[in-house]
Amino acid sequence: MHSIIKIAYRNLGRNRRRSFFSALALALGLALLLLMAAFLRGEINSALDYTIRLKSGHLQIRAPSYDETKTSLKWDDLIQDPQSLIAQVAALPQVKDATPRLYATAILVSQNKSIGVQVFGIDPQATANQPYRDGIVSGQFLTPDDREGLLLGQPLAQKLGLQTGNRVNLSVNTANGDVNEQVFIVRGIFSTGTNAFDNATILLPLAKAQAITQSDNHASVIFILLKDSRYTDQVANALANLPYKILTWQTMNDMIIQTEDMANAYMMIFYLIVLAITASVIVNTLIMAVFERMREIGILAAIGWRAREILLLFLAETALLTIIGIGLGLIIGLMIITYFSNHGFYIGNMGISGYLIGNMIYTELTFSDTLKLSLITLLITLIAGLYPAILAARLEPVNALHGSQ
Amino acid sequence: MELIKVENVTKVYKTGTVETQALRGISLTIQSGEFLALVGPSGSGKTTLLQLLGCLDQPSSGKIYLNNKDVSQLNRNQRADIRRGTIGFIFQFFALIPTLTAYENVEMPLLLNGLSSTERRQRVTELLETVRMSNRAHYRPDQLSGGEQQRVAVARALATHPLLILADEPTANLDTENGKQVMEVMQRLNQETGTTFIFATHDPRLFGYAQRTIVLRDGQIVENSHASSTQK
Ligand SMILES: Nc1ncnc2c1ncn2[C@@H]1O[C@H](COP(=O)(O)OP(=O)(O)OP(=O)(O)O)[C@@H](O)[C@H]1O
Numbered sequence: 001m002h003s004i005i006k007i008a009y010r011n012l013g014r015n016r017r018r019s020f021f022s023a024l025a026l027a028l029g030l031a032l033l034l035l036m037a038a039f040l041r042g043e044i045n046s047a048l049d050y051t052i053r054l055k056s057g058h059l060q061i062r063a064p065s066y067d068e069t070k071t072s073l074k075w076d077d078l079i080q081d082p083q084s085l086i087a088q089v090a091a092l093p094q095v096k097d098a099t100p101r102l103y104a105t106a107i108l109v110s111q112n113k114s115i116g117v118q119v120f121g122i123d124p125q126a127t128a129n130q131p132y133r134d135g136i137v138s139g140q141f142l143t144p145d146d147r148e149g150l151l152l153g154q155p156l157a158q159k160l161g162l163q164t165g166n167r168v169n170l171s172v173n174t175a176n177g178d179v180n181e182q183v184f185i186v187r188g189i190f191s192t193g194t195n196a197f198d199n200a201t202i203l204l205p206l207a208k209a210q211a212i213t214q215s216d217n218h219a220s221v222i223f224i225l226l227k228d229s230r231y232t233d234q235v236a237n238a239l240a241n242l243p244y245k246i247l248t249w250q251t252m253n254d255m256i257i258q259t260e261d262m263a264n265a266y267m268m269i270f271y272l273i274v275l276a277i278t279a280s281v282i283v284n285t286l287i288m289a290v291f292e293r294m295r296e297i298g299i300l301a302a303i304g305w306r307a308r309e310i311l312l313l314f315l316a317e318t319a320l321l322t323i324i325g326i327g328l329g330l331i332i333g334l335m336i337i338t339y340f341s342n343h344g345f346y347i348g349n350m351g352i353s354g355y356l357i358g359n360m361i362y363t364e365l366t367f368s369d370t371l372k373l374s375l376i377t378l379l380i381t382l383i384a385g386l387y388p389a390i391l392a393a394r395l396e397p398v399n400a401l402h403g404s405q
Numbered sequence: 406m407e408l409i410k411v412e413n414v415t416k417v418y419k420t421g422t423v424e425t426q427a428l429r430g431i432s433l434t435i436q437s438g439e440f441l442a443l444v445g446p447s448g449s450g451k452t453t454l455l456q457l458l459g460c461l462d463q464p465s466s467g468k469i470y471l472n473n474k475d476v477s478q479l480n481r482n483q484r485a486d487i488r489r490g491t492i493g494f495i496f497q498f499f500a501l502i503p504t505l506t507a508y509e510n511v512e513m514p515l516l517l518n519g520l521s522s523t524e525r526r527q528r529v530t531e532l533l534e535t536v537r538m539s540n541r542a543h544y545r546p547d548q549l550s551g552g553e554q555q556r557v558a559v560a561r562a563l564a565t566h567p568l569l570i571l572a573d574e575p576t577a578n579l580d581t582e583n584g585k586q587v588m589e590v591m592q593r594l595n596q597e598t599g600t601t602f603i604f605a606t607h608d609p610r611l612f613g614y615a616q617r618t619i620v621l622r623d624g625q626i627v628e629n630s631h632a633s634s635t636q637k
Pocket residue numbers: 418419420425426427445446447448449450451452453454607
C-alpha cells in the first residue's frame with residue numbers, strides 16, 4: 001500500500017505542469033463553491049440580522065387576535081397599557097430591551113404624489129430603536145413629545161422629493177376605521193441600509209402615533225431584543241403563561257429560513273455541476289496517463305500486480321491530485337472570502353418585498369460548509385476517478401505490454 | 406526435475422474477423438535449471454509461447470503445467486499470483502518503471518511478497534552487486550544506459566527467487582558488448598542459482614549460450630536440439 005502511494009506520488013511528478021493545471025482546475029472549482037456558500041450564508045445571516053433588528057426582534061408579544069397582515073388597530077386586537085407588561089419582561093435577565101410599537105397603515109402625499117406606507121409608532125428613547133437613530137442621514141431623530149414631526153426612509157424621501165424641514169401630508173387609518181389627516185414636518189431622513197425597509201416606513205413617536213390613530217394607550221406589539229438569540233426559547237417559555245401570543249424570530253421569519261433551505265437545495269445542483277466539470281478535468285488527465293503508461297501497466301502486471309492493485313494505483317493518483325487541488329482551493333477560496341468578509345460585496349437594491357437584505361453582503365464561511373464542500377469534492381472526484389482506474393485495471397497484461405510506452 | 410510441461414498447445418488471436426494461428430500444437434517439456442533458447446523467424450510464435458509459459462495469457466487449447474500444476478485455465482488474478490512468486494520477466498524494451506530508481510525497481514516485486522525492510526535491503530543490495538550495478542543503485546532509468554537498464558531488469562526478475570525467468574529478446578536493443586554482458590550475467594545466475602532461463606532471440610550470436618535450442622516456425626516446433634557439449 002505504501003509503495004502504491006509512493007509510485008502514485010512520483011507519477012504525478014512526471015508531468016508536473018499537467019498535474020498542476022488539473023489540480024488548479026479543481027482548486028478554482030472548489031474556491032467558487034466556497035465563495036458561493038459563504039455568500040449565501042452571509043446573505044441569509046444579514047437578512048436575519050436586519051429583520052431581527054429592524055422589524056421582528058427576537059420575540060414579540062401580541063394580543064391573541066392581532067393579525068399582522070391586516071395591521072388591525074381595533075382595541076381588542078391590541079395590547080392595553082403596555083408599560084406594565086414591559087416592566088415584567090424587562091425584569092428577565094436575558095432581555096436586552098423591550099419596547100412597545102404601534103403599527104398603522106397610511107398614505108403619504110406630497111406634490112400630487114401619494115404613496116402607501118407603514119407607520120411605526122416607536123418610543124424614541126428605547127435602546128431597541130438605536131438602529132433607526134444610527135440610520136439618520138439628515139436632520140434629527142424623534143423626541144418623545146414631538147407632535148408634528150416624522151422620519152422617513154431615504155428612498156421614500158427621494159421619490160417624493162422631500163428634504164428635512166419640508167412639510168408633508170399624512171392620512172392615517174384609525175382604530176375606528178376612519179382616516180385622520182395631518183400635515184407633518186420631516187424631522188429627519190434615515191437609511192438602515194436595506195431598501196425594502198426604507199422604501200415603505202415612516203417613524204412617529206409612539207404617543208403621536210397613538211393619538212392620530214385614536215388607539216389611546218395601546219400598542220400593536222411588544223418588541224423584545226435579547227442579549228443573545230440563543231435565549232429565545234428560554235424567554236418564550238418564561239412568558240408563556242401571559243394571556244398573549246408570544247412569537248419567536250424563527251416563526252416570524254420562517255420565510256427567510258425557508259428561502260435558505262430552498263437556496264441550499266438549488267446550490268446543491270450548482271455544486272454538482274461545478275464538480276462534474278472539475279472531476280472531468282481530473283478524469284481526462286488520468287485517462288491520458290493510462291494510455292501513455294500502457295506498457296508500464298503491463299510491466300506491473302508481469303511482476304504480479306493484481307487488477308485491484310493497479311486500480312488502487314490510479315485511484316491513489318486521483319486522490320493525491322484531488323487533495324492537492326482541495327488544498328489549493330481552500331487557500332484561494334479563503335483568500336477571496338476573507339477579502340469579501342472584510343470589504344463586503346455590493347449587491348445594490350435587491351430587496352424582495354418582505355425580505356430585508358442589506359445593500360452589502362459580507363461573506364461568511366462556516367467550518368461545516370468548508371468541510372462539507374471539501375468532502376463532496378473529494379468524493380465526487382474519487383467516484384469519477386474510478387473510470388480511468390478501472391480502464392487501467394481491465395487491461396490485459398499482454399495487450400498492455402504491446403501498448404505505447 | 407520437470408518444471409514445465411506443454412501439451413498440444415495452440416493459440417489463436419482474433420482481430421476483428423481475422424484469425425491468426427500463432428501456435429499450432431506445441432508440446433515440450435523443460436527441466437528445472439535449463440538455459441534454453443527459443444529461436445525462429447519473426448512471427449513464428451516465440452513471444453506468444455513465452456507469454457503462455459509466463460502465465461501472462463491463456464492458451465486457446467491444450468495444457469500447460471508449471472511445477473505439475475495446470476495453469477492453462479487460471480483466471481487473471483490467479484495468474485498474477487503465480488507470476489508474483491514464480492516467474493521473472495525480462496523484455497526487449499527496457500522495462501523499468503521510469504519514476505523509480507534502480508534500487509526501487511528491484512525492490513518492487515519484493516514489496517508484494519511481504520518481506521521485512523531489512524530483508525529487502527539485503528536482497529536488493531545483493532542483486533545489484535550480482536549484476537554489477539551497485540554504484541548506480543540510486544539512478545533513475547533515464548540516467549542509465551540500455552545495457553545498465555537491462556541488467557537492473559535482470560536483477561528485478563531474480564528478486565523473488567523465481568523458478569523461471571523468461572527473457573524476450575533481451576539483447577535486441579543492445580550493442581554487442583552490452584548484449585554480451587547481459588547474456589553472461591544471465592548465464593552466471595543460471596549456473597549459480599539453478600534458476601531456469603528461457604530466452605527468445607533471432608540473433609545467431611546468442612545461440613551459443615544455450616544448452617538447448619528450440620526452433621519455431623509458423624507456430625510449430627521444427628527442431629529441438631541439445632548443444633553437443635556445454636563448453637561455455
Ligand atoms: N496480440 C496479438 N493479436 C493478434 N495477432 C498477434 C498478437 N500477438 C501476436 N500476433 C501474431 O501471432 C503471430 C506470432 O507472433 P509472435 O509475436 O509470437 O512472434 P515472434 O516469434 O515473437 O516474432 P518476433 O521475432 O518478430 O518478435 C504473428 O503472426 C503475430 O502477428
